[in-house]
Every structure is written in structure tokens, then in C-alpha cells.
Amino acid sequence: MNDYDYEQDYDYEKSPFFLILILILILILILILILILISLKFQTSMTADFFAGLERLYNGYVDSFRNADGVLPEMIGLKLRHTRGVVDDAVLIMEGEGWSAGDRLIGRAGALLHDTGRYSQWKEFGTFQDLKSVDHARRAVEVITREGWLAGLAAAERKVVLSAVALHNRRELPEGLDNVIAAQARLVRDADKLDIFRVIETAAADGMLDRNPEMTWGLRMDGTPAPDVMRAVAAGTTIDYAQVKSLADFILIQVGWLSGGFHYRTALRLAAERKALEFREAWLGKLCGVDVVKECFDAVRRRMAVRLTATGAV
Numbered sequence: 001m002n003d004y005d006y007e008q009d010y011d012y013e014k015s016p017f018f019l020i021l022i023l024i025l026i027l028i029l030i031l032i033l034i035l036i037l038i039s040l041k042f043q044t045s046m047t048a049d050f051f052a053g054l055e056r057l058y059n060g061y062v063d064s065f066r067n068a069d070g071v072l073p074e075m076i077g078l079k080l081r082h083t084r085g086v087v088d089d090a091v092l093i094m095e096g097e098g099w100s101a102g103d104r105l106i107g108r109a110g111a112l113l114h115d116t117g118r119y120s121q122w123k124e125f126g127t128f129q130d131l132k133s134v135d136h137a138r139r140a141v142e143v144i145t146r147e148g149w150l151a152g153l154a155a156a157e158r159k160v161v162l163s164a165v166a167l168h169n170r171r172e173l174p175e176g177l178d179n180v181i182a183a184q185a186r187l188v189r190d191a192d193k194l195d196i197f198r199v200i201e202t203a204a205a206d207g208m209l210d211r212n213p214e215m216t217w218g219l220r221m222d223g224t225p226a227p228d229v230m231r232a233v234a235a236g237t238t239i240d241y242a243q244v245k246s247l248a249d250f251i252l253i254q255v256g257w258l259s260g261g262f263h264y265r266t267a268l269r270l271a272a273e274r275k276a277l278e279f280r281e282a283w284l285g286k287l288c289g290v291d292v293v294k295e296c297f298d299a300v301r302r303r304m305a306v307r308l309t310a311t312g313a314v
Helices: 018-043 046-063 074-097 101-113 117-125 138-147 157-169 177-207 227-235 249-260 265-273 276-288 291-308
Strands: none
Touching: 018 074, 046 138, 074 101, 074 117, 074 177, 074 265, 101 157, 101 177, 117 138, 138 157, 157 177, 177 249, 177 265, 177 276, 227 249, 227 291, 249 265, 249 276, 249 291, 265 276, 265 291, 276 291
């Protein structure tokens, strides 16, 4: 008995089920195309209205970390005030550097969002030390993406903002960055440092440092600066945070920013006008004696003078 191949006489291409399947696939492809076109249509460049909406979303997110009585925990409130200070300083830097209106809006967005990851970091781990918890910049990008705050922004501008956020806490920026991304990342990094000066000075004056040793990484409060840290600061080179063992070293990290940590001359000028170096010189003088740090501070003062009197944009 010969086997009969029942499929050989069946024309699948004429089957109504096959035709329906093809029609369904075509409709799905058309729907995907329509959704892509709609998405592109509603994406926009950064505008003042978009930024205002972004700010509302951000503030609403921060509100979710309030206690039952509606008050933000002290360290959470500190980060919210810091964020506002970073935005303000970013605006001053951009004005001083002569940025265009469009670039300034993107810069404000990066400054606003840079520490988004700090809130959940503190809630989950009770620390702002990334090595003991999570990379707060990476966490920020995750939150921003999950919440969809930038979904309506043009893809190129969204990439710039997210990149500035992701790179703001890197020890060094990677080589070969796109020029626009590099400019925005440097803006956020400079504005962040400027407001950290204010945060630490205010906390030292009102006792918040004593109440929250976490602000200075729980470091020992006594002792002279490490020689390697002082040499790096005087030379304007990057400090290895593994060498930071005391409050004196922590203060010198900030002095190092004045020596070589600011990219934009406007940022350095603002720090000089606010007497950031003089405050830390007096503080360290009380901690470990003026003679111990005099040579280091004199070197930083000379480096600052050279930067501030140089001609041309930085």
C-alpha cells in the first residue's frame, strides 16, 4: 500500500487561514509604524514649558519620600536643597560662558536630575556613599527612565541629559565623548561642586555636620592631612579617594577642586568670589595648624590666579 502525502495537494497560499494570518501581520506592522510616527510627532525639543513640567514631576517624586507628617527626613531635604542650588549655579555658569537659550534649558534639566538617585539610595541604605550602596548616578538614570520623565523629549536631547546625569560622579570623563555631551556633563559636574561648597559650609556652621557624620563619610575628625593628598591637591591632580582617612583629607578634596577640578572658568570665578578657599584654609588651620597646610594652600592660590587671569574661554 502506497503512502499518500495529503499535504501535496493542499495549496496553503489559497487557504483562508493563511490569508487571514498575512492580513493580521500586515495590520500589526501598520500599527507599529503609526505608533512610531505618533511618538516622533509628540517628541519635542527642550522648552521652558517642558522644563516646568519636568520640575513638577521631580518635586512630586521627592514628595513620595516624606514622612507621615509630611516632612522630609533631614538628609533627604538636604539633597533637595542641594539640587536647587546646583540648578541655580548651572544657570550662573551658563550665563557666564555665553550659552544659547536652548543649551541652557538642557543644562538646567541635567542639573535638576543629577541626584535623582540619592533619594532611594538613602531610603534603602541609609548612606550616600556609593561604595557602600549603589552608584547614585546610575540609579538616577534608572529612575528617570522608569518614570518616563523625558519620554516626550527628542531622542538626541534625551541622550544628552541622561549622559550628563550618568557622568556627573565619574572620577574622570571618558575620552572621545561627543562635544555636546561633554559640555553638559562638565556643566553639571562644576555646578555640583559649587553647591557642595555651600552645603558643607552651611552644615559646619549650623551643626548639621555634628548631627550627621555621614556627610563627611563618617571619617575621623582629628589628624593632619595625608601627605599624598596634600601633594595631589598642590599639583592639581586627581585625588585617590582610597587615601582619604580624615576630615582634613575630606576638606582637601574640595580644595583640590579649586586647584584643578573646575572646567569652566566662570565656575572657578564664582568659587573665588564666595571665598571657598579662604573658608577651608581657616577650617583646616583650626583642625591641624596653619603651618601644616600653608604650602599646599599657597600652591592652590597660585594655580587659581593663573586660571582666573588667563584669556580666552575655558
